[in-house]
Amino acid sequence: MKFRALRNLLAAMGLSALVAGCMVGPDFVQPDSHLPEVSFQGDKGQVVPDARLPAPTDPMWWRVFRDPVLMKLEGQVAAANLDVQTATLRLAESRFQRGVAAAALFPSLNGDAKYNRELYSQNGIVSLIAPLAGPGFAITPINEYNTGFDASWEIDLWGKVRRQVEAADASVDQAADQRRDALVSSLAELARDYIQLRGVQTQIKIANDNLKVDRDVLSLTQERQQRGLQNALDVENAAAQVEGVRAQIPQLQQQESEYINALSFLLDEPPGALRSTVGEASVHTGPPRIPLGIPSELARRRPDIRAAEDQLHAVTANIGVAIGDFYPSIQFNGNVGFDSLEISNLYKPSSLQYTFGPSVTLPIFAGGRLRSTLNLRDAQQQEAAITYRKTVLQAWHEVVNALVAHRLEMSRRARLRAQSEHAGAALDLARTRYNDGVTEFLTVLDAERTLLQAEQQYATSTTNVSLDLVQLFKALGGGWETEFPDVPSETAAVPVPVATVDAITIPAAR
Template structure:
């Protein structure tokens, strides 16, 4: 037994894992990023705090705990860890115990009768056994399976991180849109007040015989046109509040009291560092997932190759057996056995070669998917940077346009009072102001949304509840 144990120990130590070893890929970065020194600044993991809105921060922290998609993804991560535990069990010996009692009567002309009464009397049989078995992992079948299970954990972790990033960005996106809608409502109400003042002015001039009912009709139409936009904006406000309630796993309208009071659109600082280039690949959950999938596929090749080789298992059993319960456990009732067993795949009808070819093609597909994921990530980051920079310039130009239109409206109203211009000129100037004010609100909203998208493209970060 000592010789056999020594032989198996040496064989286990000398065992090798067949199949290719996984080599962590290093994604090639765009040349312009490598030359950009500004990218060396680290990205703030709590990026939503840079939007400067404590209410948004609180909502994101709540979503990290309550969102149903995040909870589902966390459950899948726990399942993959359970599966890994099952795979790891194959590395250790399996030990089980059994006990049985049987009362029986055998045929007098059949097989041996344990009662030695030629089947004329029943007998009792008591058994108590402890069995142990262990497969010697000579070719790495178990080790490669465990490696694949570890890769599966990394994959589900990346998937969960992706869900967290998506929910965090969606909450920020909906919140910014809500504040944008509320700002548009405020602009519409301000213009509605101006339109009503114009209506009062034209009515007074009409009553004094200075103008005609054409001006009063135009003024009334302007009031109704602006008034018509309010219900749709209010409906969009309610829809966005419901969308955020859903992200928190709450019923419709749960956040209405909390969010119905208008607040300013988050206005982030203009500079957004990319972070260290290699860290960018490590932060992106989709790249991490693609890498883990490639690792899993590589380990599966090793499992498929190990199936071509013999398997050696060591089994042992020790126990007691007696015809009388009072004898069970006595020295004379002992029985035992031990010895190795060999499994040799001789003919499998092409199953093994087909499985190996399938695993190799799956690894090739995973490698292609990794390249595509990395390339798509670089494009997404570059596009997000471009959009954010362009929107900032757009916002600055619209801000100047609003200032000029406000001045023009003030001048036009004064000239109309003096009778120097027709009311249609006032309406045109007011319409232009309303359009540029709405466009400015839209640009401010889009700038904040582009900032959110840029951080999402950069891999974002995780709320404190999930760190």
């Protein structure tokens, strides 16, 4: 009889396991990014210049600036940056949470051991049977020893737990992509601060060079005044020119210190710690041709798009969890152990006891909670779909805006370089004409101011060209591949067609 009961139980468990192959709720389908397949579009629908380069963007894009100090600093971001470290811990948390969700797929087994010493009340329920026991009946304390194991297992009959694990897996992927996004943002922020530092240092050099020239002019003017060749007005104008240039330097030095501190903060260093490391150098504007990859790759390259897709996947799986709550649940419970009033008899066969059997729970009335939960999950899925679409569209706009800004700033830089060259030639002519007595001294000072402004504007534009390039690389989403690569089985490398790869061609400065 016992064997028949056990056989029936095993048969029921086997049938439940077969039925458990089904999963309620919608299966996740990767959304269409609606990104163009061939080229990014610029203003008025015109295609961005396409160089048909066969290679996609270099993941270590900062190498295009050919700056060894920048490359060294960028190599420290993944390990040192606090935002990346925080994202790494959040990824670990999501993996632990996934382990919690997956544990529900397996039976639980607990061991226990108990000892009780009991004394029943003489005035309690025992008093009802005391007359039946005779006059010699006495209530004395008793000992009870118990040990055994409890087991329970809820069959995932409708795939509810598997949907929970699926949602947890998607959350792990989302945390991984958010860590990649933190790295991309930190890499770009460090590059921006570094380039702005080099730009400020260039401005300081220009100011110091002009200050030296203006001081020489002031000394020469003072000597000429002493010989009666120039008046006091010329001396005062030359002195004002010197002080005006000198006044620019402290503000530039303050900016230099702030950018060095910003770099130190990004690498978890105290203020000023990197001053000796960065030293002084000029700004590199990058190569004349930059491969971009095809637009549709953005959906797999930009971590924020990937994270939005992961979020959509997670909330889609949660719909299945909500639907599973409408169905009955089957749980198998069992207990086996030993129970005895004497410890010497505890592990004898006659002390063995066990219970086992299934239980079924069917939701009948919950005050609308189940329906409201399902409606909530549906709304969350729609919200996640809109967020995904918005993220993709924003990425597309950022790339095009960065392309346009970089192209136009390169054109502006070429014009400013020409302006600087003309301003230098004008200063040479003004000095020659002044020495020949043809023009006034104020003309020379005006020419010097014009040259200083032209050089400063050209230096600022050179910095902006590099900053626009950093913004472009950030918009393209690269930089995480070497530090936090995809699992090979998840995303296989796809060859890039030569005929469909965008690149920008930078006009040469003239």
